[in-house]
Amino acid sequence: xxxxxxxxxxxxxxxxxxxxxxxxxxxxxxxxxxxxxxxxxxxxxxxxxxxxxxxxxxxxxxxxxxxxxxxxxxxxxxxxxxxxxxxxxxxxxxxxxxxxxxxxxxxxxxxxxxxxxxxxxxxxxxxxxxxxxxxxxxxxxxxxxxxxxxxxxxxxxxxxxxxxxxxxxxxxxxxxxxxxxxxxxxxxxxxxxxxxxxxxxxxxxxxxxxxxxxxxxxxxxxxxxxxxxxxxxxxxxxxxxxxxxxxxxxxxxxxxxxxxxxxxxxxxxxxxxxxxxxxxxxxxxxxxxxxxxxxxxxxxxxxxxxxxxxxxxxxxxxxxxxxxx
Amino acid sequence: xxxxxxxxxxxxxxxxxxxxxxxxxxxxxxxxxxxxxxxxxxxxxxxxxxxxxxxxxxxxxxxxxxxxxxxxxxxxxxxxxxxxxxxxxxxxxxxxxxxxxxxxxxxxxxxxxxxxxxxxxxxxxxxxxxxxxxxxxxxxxxxxxxxxxxxxxxxxxxxxxxxxxxxxxxxxxxxxxxxxxxxxxxxxxxxxxxxxxxxxxxxxxxxxxxxxxxxxxxxxxxxxxxxxxxxxxxxxxxxxxxxxxxxxxxxxxxxxxxxxxxxxxxxxxxxxxxxxxxxxxxxxxxxxxxxxxxxxxxxxxxxxxxxxxxxxxxxxxxxxxxxxxxxxxxxxxxxxxxxxxxxxxxxxxxxxxxxxxxxxxxxxxxxxxxxxxxxxxxxxxxxxxxxxxxxxxxxxxxxxxxxxxxxxxxxxxxxxxxxxxxxxxxxxxxxxxxxxxxxxxxxxxxxxxxxxxxxxxxxxxxxxxxxxxxxxxxxxxxxxxxxxxxxxxxxxxxxxxxxxxxxxxxx
Numbered sequence: 031x032x033x034x035x036x037x038x039x040x041x042x043x044x045x046x047x048x049x050x051x052x053x054x055x056x057x058x059x060x061x062x063x064x065x066x067x068x069x070x071x072x073x074x075x076x077x078x079x080x081x082x083x084x085x086x087x088x089x090x091x092x093x094x095x096x097x098x099x100x101x102x103x104x105x106x107x108x109x110x111x112x113x114x115x116x117x118x119x120x121x122x123x124x125x126x127x128x129x130x131x132x133x134x135x136x137x138x139x140x141x142x143x144x145x146x147x148x149x150x151x152x153x154x155x156x157x158x159x160x161x162x163x164x165x166x167x168x169x170x171x172x173x174x175x176x177x178x179x180x181x182x183x184x185x186x187x188x189x190x191x192x193x194x195x196x197x198x199x200x201x202x203x204x205x206x207x208x209x210x211x212x213x214x215x216x217x218x219x220x221x222x223x224x225x226x227x228x229x230x231x232x233x234x235x236x237x238x239x240x241x242x243x244x245x246x247x248x249x250x251x252x253x254x255x256x257x258x259x260x261x262x263x264x265x266x267x268x269x270x271x272x273x274x275x276x277x278x279x280x281x282x283x284x285x286x287x288x289x290x291x292x293x294x295x296x297x298x299x300x301x302x303x304x305x306x307x308x309x310x311x312x313x314x315x316x317x318x319x320x321x322x323x324x325x326x327x328x329x330x331x332x333x334x335x336x337x338x339x340x341x342x343x344x345x346x347x348x349x350x351x352x353x354x355x
Numbered sequence: 356x357x358x359x360x361x362x363x364x365x366x367x368x369x370x371x372x373x374x375x376x377x378x379x380x381x382x383x384x385x386x387x388x389x390x391x392x393x394x395x396x397x398x399x400x401x402x403x404x405x406x407x408x409x410x411x412x413x414x415x416x417x418x419x420x421x422x423x424x425x426x427x428x429x430x431x432x433x434x435x436x437x438x439x440x441x442x443x444x445x446x447x448x449x450x451x452x453x454x455x456x457x458x459x460x461x462x463x464x465x466x467x468x469x470x471x472x473x474x475x476x477x478x479x480x481x482x483x484x485x486x487x488x489x490x491x492x493x494x495x496x497x498x499x500x501x502x503x504x505x506x507x508x509x510x511x512x513x514x515x516x517x518x519x520x521x522x523x524x525x526x527x528x529x530x531x532x533x534x535x536x537x538x539x540x541x542x543x544x545x546x547x548x549x550x551x552x553x554x555x556x557x558x559x560x561x562x563x564x565x566x567x568x569x570x571x572x573x574x575x576x577x578x579x580x581x582x583x584x585x586x587x588x589x590x591x592x593x594x595x596x597x598x599x600x601x602x603x604x605x606x607x608x609x610x611x612x613x614x615x616x617x618x619x620x621x622x623x624x625x626x627x628x629x630x631x632x633x634x635x636x637x638x639x640x641x642x643x644x645x646x647x648x649x650x651x652x653x654x655x656x657x658x659x660x661x662x663x664x665x666x667x668x669x670x671x672x673x674x675x676x677x678x679x680x681x682x683x684x685x686x687x688x689x690x691x692x693x694x695x696x697x698x699x700x701x702x703x704x705x706x707x708x709x710x711x712x713x714x715x716x717x718x719x720x721x722x723x724x725x726x727x728x729x730x731x732x733x734x735x736x737x738x739x740x741x742x743x744x745x746x747x748x749x750x751x752x753x754x755x756x757x758x759x760x761x762x763x764x765x766x767x768x769x770x771x772x773x774x775x776x777x778x779x780x781x782x783x784x785x786x787x788x789x790x791x792x793x794x795x796x797x798x799x800x801x802x803x804x805x806x807x808x809x810x811x812x813x814x815x816x817x818x819x820x821x822x823x824x825x826x827x828x829x830x831x832x833x834x835x836x837x838x839x840x841x842x843x844x845x846x847x848x849x850x851x852x853x854x855x856x857x858x859x860x861x862x
Binding site for chain 1: 377387522782783786798832833
């Protein structure tokens with residue numbers, strides 16, 4: 031530096047840095063100018079896949095098997111429906127949705143029978159499914175529900191994987207329903223190829239029963255307790271949004287009263303039946319007999335029927351019923 | 356080679372790493388998935404201060420607290436070894452001091468010299484012990500193991516969960532958690548100014564162990580003939596116990612650093628002999644101790660003459676199931692937060708002033724965060740002091756052979772906010788989730804005339820106080836989220852004789 035002040039080179043350098051800083055500030059202002067107070071990124075909205083397989087007139091739409099051995103009657107029902115290979119192709123990833131909503135023990139019949147589930151898991155693995163996931167969005171603590179219902183242990187032993195939904199596992203999904211539009215849904219439903227619903231038959235005070243269609247509540251996250259405010263429309267919307275490849279109803283033991291939580295063995299009745307079907311409405315309409323209900327008492331069944339999800343008159347369909355020792 | 360590694364200092368370091376890791380593992384496995392009967396409250400149970408003060412409030416040494424003898428008895432032999440070998444708080448403070456308080460060689464001697472403020476911990480201990488004698492257990496506020504357990508449960512683990520994404524189910528939330536986190540950080544930050552500030556100045560457990568080790572069998576011995584007063588022994592001294600002169604044994608944490616640092620070989624750990632320098636007794640004036648004791652005595656009646664959970668049952672103090680009656684609860688709870696860690700629904704929260712000042716950070720249930728899982732008794736299994744007594748599922752739910760469930764409160768409807776009552780909207784989610792059998796929540800179907808004079812059959816819910824256990828799942832799942840239309844308060848809780856409302860159900 032000379033005595034007169036800064037030299038040219040220094041001046042140019044300093045001026046360039048100052049201009050660069052000033053223009054960066056200007057660019058920042060230009061780029062981020064907005065009329066919105068908060069910059070919200072739009073969340074991606076998912077749609078459900080079609081999990082269904084092609085209908086076939088060769089096989090019945092609904093197969094009912096009675097018998098003591100839960101695993102055996104489950105296998106027999108699926109066999110009669112055309113065998114697992116009709117529903118699961120090699121390399122496909124299968125999601126199984128039992129009812130594992132409650133921290134209850136198997137004999138209390140609040141959750142799906144842990145003897146029914148491994149039969150399905152094993153069949154899927156025999157059909158060379160790439161992975162078999164078992165999931166539910168439980169009402170009670172999910173870890174406790176899966177462990178104490180006995181489901182976790184049998185699924186692991188059969189070679190399946192229990193997938194617990196943590197708070198980050200939900201994505202917005204368009205249910206395209208009459209009252210259910212966009213809801214957070216477990217992301218596992220978007221990562222699979224086939225979906226097998228294995229509900230249990232239980233009493234429920236508001237909807238009168240919870241079987242196959244209401245079991246689909248367990249796909250949702252968010253504030254699903256609001257669904258009670260129009261439970262019939264909600265159930266029908268869910269059934270139309272998520273149509274399983276196969277529904278297998280566990281009616282080996284049925285919670286007749288005090289549902290859906292139960293807790294007392296005196297409310298449980300042993301019915302030793304498994305119902306498999308591709309028509310969810312038909313399966314539902316058959317299963318309500320265990321709770322001494324008929325379809326006219328259940329508005330959601332006719333709503334679902336009108337939506338074209340299935341037929342409530344299961345007798346009119348190709349059906350099969352048998353009893354194994 | 357191995358001989359060279361096996362110095363006393365390295366053995367101490369190995370123990371420190373082992374015990375700190377064990378502490379982390381034990382907190383880490385305090386959840387439903389991993390808790391398989393492990394003694395997860397071990398560090399709280401071996402803690403002599405917890406055992407002693409809880410003994411003074413209720414004259415029992417409860418179950419696992421007898422393990423404190425594992426520390427008490429060796430302390431008579433080996434001195435205050437717990438602080439540098441076992442105590443997770445001591446080890447953490449030492450690590451922080453080592454890394455964040457690096458000084459020039461000159462200053463290292465000064466920072467590890469004895470200071471008068473180190474007496475404070477003895478006064479703190481005196482106040483806590485006097486309070487315990489009068490039945491106010493406030494030890495947990497400053498007991499190092501309770502402090503670090505609480506800090507890890509409420510702040511360190513949730514922070515770790517937040518960044519790692521490894522959580523039980525969701526990010527845990529804690530009521531007033533930032534208060535506990537801030538205190539923890541302040542204590543760690545204090546090491547920036549004075550090494551092991553907590554251990555040297557504040558720690559009441561350190562003070563207790565210091566008093567127990569006024570004259571231990573084995574101690575650091577300085578050979579007065581070999582010592583040339585170079586003070587190099589102060590360089591890494593943990594306790595600032597002045598091994599270069601007449602060692603203050605009550606401050607000595609048996610870290611063994613002075614032995615390794617002595618160039619003359621003048622220091623050793625063992626029995627004293629004729630060449631060993633004498634030691635300095637505990638530096639506490641009797642006058643101060645008496646002052647502190649008087650303060651405690653004066654404070655006590657003041658603490659008893661307040662509205663708190665012990666004198667008047669507050670509606671929001673819902674204690675975990677298995678908790679003993681409120682007076683006894685405050686005699687036993689050391690605010691360690693183990694129950695908050697193990698709770699699967701995160702419902703157990705550290706109280707602020709709900710239970711009065713005495714009840715700060717004691718566990719209460721906030722049903723907006725979670726609810727008490729009907730078949731879960733985990734909190735009763737981890738409580739180290741018996742404030743929550745061990746329950747079985749049968750005892751909690753009132754299954755045979757038990758007649759009645761453990762009730763922690765009662766649910767009440769706020770009909771002005773309840774959808775079927777106030778707005779003629781179908782709901783009864785509370786009835787669906789009610790876990791008792793038969794359900795404590797029941798309903799009546801009524802034909803309700805709507806505004807447009809149509810009628811609509813509507814299910815309107817009620818609570819049966821005989822069946823309600825106060826679990827709070829109804830409050831937690833109520834769609835009226837901000838201030839639920841059904842709320843649980845503590846009335847009717849099994850543990851209380853006073854907090855009852857119904858004649859026939861009176862205990």
